[in-house]
Amino acid sequence: MMLSGRVAIVTGAGGGLGRAHALYLAREGARVLVNDLGNGAAAVAAEIEALGGEALAFEGSVTSETDMAEMVHVALMRWDRIDILVANAGILRDASFAKMSIEDFRAVVDVHLIGSAICAKAVWPTMRERGYGRIVLTTSSSGLFGNFGQSNYGAAKMALVGLMQTLSIEGMKNDIRVNCLAPTAATAMTEGLLPEPVKALLVPERVSPGLLPLVTEYAPTRAILCAGAGHFERAYVTLTKGLFIGGGDHAGALVAAAWDTISDRTGETVPSAGGAQVQQEVAAAMDGGVRRNPNTSQPPIT
Structure with missing residues (x-):
């Protein structure tokens, strides 16, 4: 178990891809704080504990600086360290740009980009103090390459690559390594968009193994790893x-x-x-x- 003794926070982990991430990290030995809105986080934390792992649920919004500061405090009080942050929380508000409201554009950017920045900012002091940290931001092919009807989502996801590039440079002297994961998975966010045979291949559990090389002691920094259906690629700027x-x-x-x-x-x-x-x-x-x-x-x- 390559993450034995490590503490990980996974946001948006009450279901879908985040749940798969949390369970995977727990199987690799990490103690996991499961974050989400609603009671999904508690259910996933219970799953981890039923499998013999150690987990903690925290209900809060990634767009709230107060919530995320409290989340970090709770994790430190329980485990006295935070080694890994997987910023996974996200929403969709798809529409063509001509039909999209600025309200929906702003909402998506607020959760994906600002929410990830808030989470990273919350864990940054403790990672700097300990001289160790691994942060994974969730980008997307929609940001890297574009996708019809997702100008808001694509803009936020490509902005996360820019955030990753700079945080990796600023975190280098404190061994804080920052990478991006671009997942392709059939989740509640993609319901009704994919045919059943494709959905069967794009299960979240086939993405989560891509986290491992990004969060271990030997992780790279400034990498963009694409993952879906058990296939893994690298993207570059x-x-x-x-x-x-x-x-x-x-x-x-x-x-x-x-x-x-x-x-x-x-x-x-x-x-x-x-x-x-x-x-x-x-x-x-x-x-x-x-x-x-x-x-x-x-x-x-x-």
């Missing part, structure tokens, strides 16, 4: 080598003419931080645009 164009009146036309070259993925990189972009750009500019635009006879304009 990359930067192409690009092309130095320079400034001047014709720069826009030159960018348009060189679009294919700028988009060429040969030699693309996964930057270690946002500064990698400016470093690449400044280096090219200082080089004087030695690389000429192959789609025009004109040299770059400096």
